[in-house]
Amino acid sequence: MRLHSRSDDETLKPISSMRLSRFFLPILRETPKEAEIASHRLMLRAGMIRQEAAGIYAWLPLGFRVLKKIEQIVREEQDRAGAVELLMPTLQLADLWRESGRYDAYGPEMLRIKDRHERELLYGPTNEEMITEIFRASIRSYRDLPKNLYHIQWKFRDEQRPRFGVMRGREFLMKDAYSFDVDETGARLSYNRMFVAYLRTFARMGLKAIPMRAETGPIGGDLSHEFLILAETGESGVFCDNEVLDLPVPGEDVDYDGDLSPIVRQWTSHYAATQDVHDEARFEREVPLERRLQTRGIEVGQIFYFGTKYSVPMNAVVSGPDGVEHTIHGGSYGVGVSRLVGAIIEAFHDENGIKWPEPVAPFQVVILNLKQGGSDTDPACEQLYAALTAQGIDTLYHDLDERPGAKFAAADLIGIPWQILVGPRGLAEGKIEVKRRSDGQRELMSPADALARFDA
């Protein structure tokens, strides 16, 4: 199988187009009874996931594509902000967690297992201990700081009650980054970099994510923000000044080495808090009545500054400019990558199915051959499919011998942003129809015009 093709500009580009006849897309016509919320229902119906156990899902090809797209956006923005990717294992030694004191503190949410030698292991719910161990083994000088290391890896938290599909699974894919600085001043700069990176990350997925002051929970520390997207089905109650919805998101050219505090200040000066930390008196004092927004939200990320919580017990120190050892100041920064798949669907769907924002869509375009086997439609579809693929557009060609109605329903369900309808009726006039999934807008045009429109 060819995995790559060489395009005109000599860069390697993966071939991501697909014929439905070769794909694996087990669409369900009826809604499985266990699915309560829209994203869970639609992910099951669209053949994106299959439940294997409570809170544990197999990612089928369509869902996997979206997961990968989201993961890549997260990765690009972490890299842009100066974080460095690595990959830590899912299994960790219990002894490592005894060093920080969390092995006993964490409770039954942590999955504990033993190997054949009776050694105690755990399936990592997070990686502060391990990254601190990795850091302290190699970094000795303040001159090597700051550092921010991250990985995108599967986590396991044995939730008492998993629900809402991938929004609250036990196994989930998370990006977790860890910053190391010589003092609190430096750590707060690292915190701000992640703050800004998160604003950009979620905006690139088409989401309005609002940073809110948060409790620090079992991770510890004294400075933390949760990033929530607003959705009625969210698990957290939120109170905020609706002006935060219109604040500008920093562009690609943001200087991560510069002073980011004005951006952070702008986003944090408006009232925004989850139910846990909500202060009604302050809310009423600071926000005029007409701007008070009380709704629900889905947490898609959280950032913490936790100081020396792990570096003290685990003895992570560097030599400072003064020649003496300084305990490093740390922060951790999580993004729920798999949760985002569900969260995005919650934000973008209608009664017919999903409406993917283009940056995370599993395909950009789906071609619907309205008369499979037609002497005019088949070659027209083949030409479009080949040309779009050559243009670098991820295209799904619905080439199954199904009735038009079934193809329309399937296309709406799986939510590809653009549908190209190729039928004998339009083709008789040399036209095909381009339909935008987000608003249903349709336009008749020639195949050549359609190709021009999608010329990246």
Add this chain to the structure above:
RNA sequence: CGGAGUGUGGCUCAGCCUGGUAGAGCACCUCGUUCGGGACGAGGGGGUCGCAGGUUCAAAUCCUGCCACUCCGACCA
């Protein structure tokens, strides 16, 4: 972890109360007619009825235990 439920073909469900050798719709296969918003007809394939015991001539159905899953609540990226 408290409370409430559910396990019957891939999916949605009926059958269980009142035991008698397993059904429907959708999906799938074959043929034909169809074909711009989930077609129709005819024929066909597919199920250890969650698992293990027990009662009985006979268990999807009654009894006991276990397992899995779901929902409400408390808790969490």
